[in-house]
Amino acid sequence: QKEVEQNSGPLSVPEGAIASLNCTYSDRGSQSFFWYRQYSGKSPELIMFIYSNGDKEDGRFTAQLNKASQYVSLLIRDSQPSDSATYLCAVNAYGGSQGNLIFGKGTKLSVKP
Amino acid sequence: SAVISQKPSRDICQRGTSLTIQCQVDSQVTMMFWYRQQPGQSLTLIATANQGSEATYESGFVIDKFPISRPNLTFSTLTVSNMSPEDSSIYLCSVRAGGADTEAFFGQGTRLTVV
Numbered sequence: 001q002k003e004v005e006q007n008s009g010p011l012s013v014p015e016g017a018i019a020s021l022n023c024t025y026s027d028r029g030s031q032s033f034f035w036y037r038q039y040s041g042k043s044p045e046l047i048m049f050i051y052s053n054g055d056k057e058d059g060r061f062t063a064q065l066n067k068a069s070q071y072v073s074l075l076i077r078d079s080q081p082s083d084s085a086t087y088l089c090a091v092n093a094y095g096g097s098q099g100n101l102i103f104g105k106g107t108k109l110s111v112k113p
Numbered sequence: 114s115a116v117i118s119q120k121p122s123r124d125i126c127q128r129g130t131s132l133t134i135q136c137q138v139d140s141q142v143t144m145m146f147w148y149r150q151q152p153g154q155s156l157t158l159i160a161t162a163n164q165g166s167e168a169t170y171e172s173g174f175v176i177d178k179f180p181i182s183r184p185n186l187t188f189s190t191l192t193v194s195n196m197s198p199e200d201s202s203i204y205l206c207s208v209r210a211g212g213a214d215t216e217a218f219f220g221q222g223t224r225l226t227v228v
Contacts, residue, residue: 032214044205099147100158103156105154
């Protein structure tokens with residue numbers, strides 16, 4: 001059973017702080033990793049994706065991947081109240097015939113003004 | 114990117130009835146999926162909609178309960194049959210245009226309440 005684990009939170013950080021979101025996955029063969037943001041009542045939208053070990057930066061967001069530890073994280077710098085949402089970690093279903101993503105349960109982030 | 118139109122956006126249905134959800138994409142896509150998101154939970158894959166052939170269902174989901182059609186590369190439907198209150202959930206259509214290194218796009222979702 002391929003699994004993606006996240007702390008459900010809620011994670012509360014003050015405005016301007018760094019929010020750190022973590023995710024582990026069970027399938028060592030997984031190749032691609034995605035972070036989605038989901039506002040309440042809305043559908044998920046892609047924040048970042050990462051394939052290679054190390055860091056990938058995009059504006060205030062940095063994704064970090066460590067395949068040896070089967071660990072992927074998302075850092076949000078200078079957190080804003082508008083970042084308050086649920087963040088979903090998703091992993092491509094390696095070996096799956098249909099290319100679907102497997103999602104974690106999500107971490108709810110609250111950024112306090 | 115892909116723009117997905119999913120409808121209806123919400124519905125309240127009587128138990129024992131069926132609801133068909135439509136998903137229309139603005140471009141041809143290789144992969145199309147149907148997910149369910151129960152309150153406070155993450156997304157669970159129901160099935161992969163295959164163009165021109167029967168859908169591929171995940172464990173715990175069966176064709177009699179969730180029949181899926183995909184007549185072409187831009188359109189799919191999911192039917193929730195013989196509904197019960199346990200089917201109350203958000204149903205999401207998702208597409209991927211390519212392989213494992215492409216993002217998944219989502220429709221707006223259908224919020225279903227069964228009474």
